Amino acid sequence: MEPDQLLALDRAHVWHPYASATEPLPVLPVTSAHGTRLVLADGRELVDGMSSWWAAIHGYGNPALLATLHEQADRMAHVMFGGLTHEPAVALSELLVRITPAGLSRVFLSDSGSVAVEVALKMALQHWRGRGQERSLFVTVRGGYHGDTTGAMSVTDPVNGMHSLFAGWLPQQVFAARPRPRFDEQCTDADLDEIAGLLRAHAARAAAVVVEPIVQGAGGMWFYAPDFLRRLRALCDEHDVLLIADEIATGFGRTGRLFACEHAGVVPDVMCVGKALTGGVMSLAATLCTDEVATSVSNAPGGAFMHGPTFMGNPLATAVARAGVELLLSRDWAGEVAGIEAHLRDALSPLATLPGVADVRVLGAIGVVELREPVDMRAVQPRFVEHGAWLRPFGRLVYTMPPFVSTPDDLATITSAMTAVVSDIAR
Numbered sequence: 001m002e003p004d005q006l007l008a009l010d011r012a013h014v015w016h017p018y019a020s021a022t023e024p025l026p027v028l029p030v031t032s033a034h035g036t037r038l039v040l041a042d043g044r045e046l047v048d049g050m051s052s053w054w055a056a057i058h059g060y061g062n063p064a065l066l067a068t069l070h071e072q073a074d075r076m077a078h079v080m081f082g083g084l085t086h087e088p089a090v091a092l093s094e095l096l097v098r099i100t101p102a103g104l105s106r107v108f109l110s111d112s113g114s115v116a117v118e119v120a121l122k123m124a125l126q127h128w129r130g131r132g133q134e135r136s137l138f139v140t141v142r143g144g145y146h147g148d149t150t151g152a153m154s155v156t157d158p159v160n161g162m163h164s165l166f167a168g169w170l171p172q173q174v175f176a177a178r179p180r181p182r183f184d185e186q187c188t189d190a191d192l193d194e195i196a197g198l199l200r201a202h203a204a205r206a207a208a209v210v211v212e213p214i215v216q217g218a219g220g221m222w223f224y225a226p227d228f229l230r231r232l233r234a235l236c237d238e239h240d241v242l243l244i245a246d247e248i249a250t251g252f253g254r255t256g257r258l259f260a261c262e263h264a265g266v267v268p269d270v271m272c273v274g275k276a277l278t279g280g281v282m283s284l285a286a287t288l289c290t291d292e293v294a295t296s297v298s299n300a301p302g303g304a305f306m307h308g309p310t311f312m313g314n315p316l317a318t319a320v321a322r323a324g325v326e327l328l329l330s331r332d333w334a335g336e337v338a339g340i341e342a343h344l345r346d347a348l349s350p351l352a353t354l355p356g357v358a359d360v361r362v363l364g365a366i367g368v369v370e371l372r373e374p375v376d377m378r379a380v381q382p383r384f385v386e387h388g389a390w391l392r393p394f395g396r397l398v399y400t401m402p403p404f405v406s407t408p409d410d411l412a413t414i415t416s417a418m419t420a421v422v423s424d425i426a427r
Helices: 003-013 063-075 087-099 113-130 150-154 189-201 226-238 291-299 315-330 333-353 377-386 408-425
Strands: 030-034 037-040 045-048 104-110 137-141 174-176 206-211 242-246 270-273 285-290 357-363 366-371 397-400
Touching: 045 408, 063 315, 087 104, 087 285, 087 315, 104 113, 104 291, 113 150, 113 206, 113 242, 113 270, 113 285, 113 291, 137 189, 174 189, 189 206, 189 226, 206 226, 226 242, 285 291, 333 357, 333 366, 333 408, 366 408, 377 408, 397 408
Parallel strands: 137 174, 137 206, 206 242, 242 270
Antiparallel strands: 030 037, 037 045, 104 285, 270 285, 357 366, 366 397
């Protein structure tokens, strides 16, 4: 299909994420991808600074992942998971239990990160019913983002979380202020006062506290102190409330630890993972929980957890996920992420002096430039492309989450593009 025809049909029939159907932002046709590069229909190659929304940590076309995909397709592409099982799903689940914080022992597989969060919320509700209590309220913090399905939207920041249009329809949850202390700052007792007060006030109804550990992603790209999470875990224990950790964006090394909870040395009662789980090859997510939660859920009326996606445990996705996680663990991923962090810090820090820049922050393989005014996507997106980089800002944030396999030259292209565009719009 010729590029002009493709774009015309796209505009006529395809609805892209977070976009208008009638006045969409321009899109670029991609014909292939390899390594860290996206190949456009006109032959240009862009260095991917987004890891395809933070998932493609191994880059594109990795031979080991593609070989696994082909081998599994020859054996079995899909089979229902109700009443059946298979090695790819079992082996992946055992691997996830082995590498996640000790105590998480049960794995529920699903299709996407949003669904993994829905599963976590439903687990919490059934956990309390299994203990003879009706608790249906969730406590969280502002600045969070947990997905676009109904339950996930309800615990996402109601103002900055892209879901304010649905406010009157969503379940009403309880929000404390965004964690104040930055990643490298001390946490004080006062920083937990508000959320502690909410837990006291709603002790009889609160089912769980839901947070993204250490890094709040699409709600604002905020990095907060590990001690805040450590103290939050203690508050949950004190008030007998579950802690749900949404590690969909942070899991598998992105923050410099395999899982962000490790920065604080905490074990959540329920953990969600996704995105980088398959290295960006397939859609897959998982919700892990402790034996205690699994037992309570199973003791609830009906004796079963009431969820079951059609493509749950898909053999192709679980086989590729296992191969992707094993590939990550076989490499010096921590060294790779540390190298990316050093480059991003050196290259982006000077932008903090510009009058239109509110903040620059870097953690692991995440670099963020926060502007004082919102970015005009229609104007700046082509500018990044002109500089040879694929970056997708939102709100006031120009940020990058590059693949872990990015070379120094790749990183230089990404940060040079960010520097050029930000310098122009923030002076």
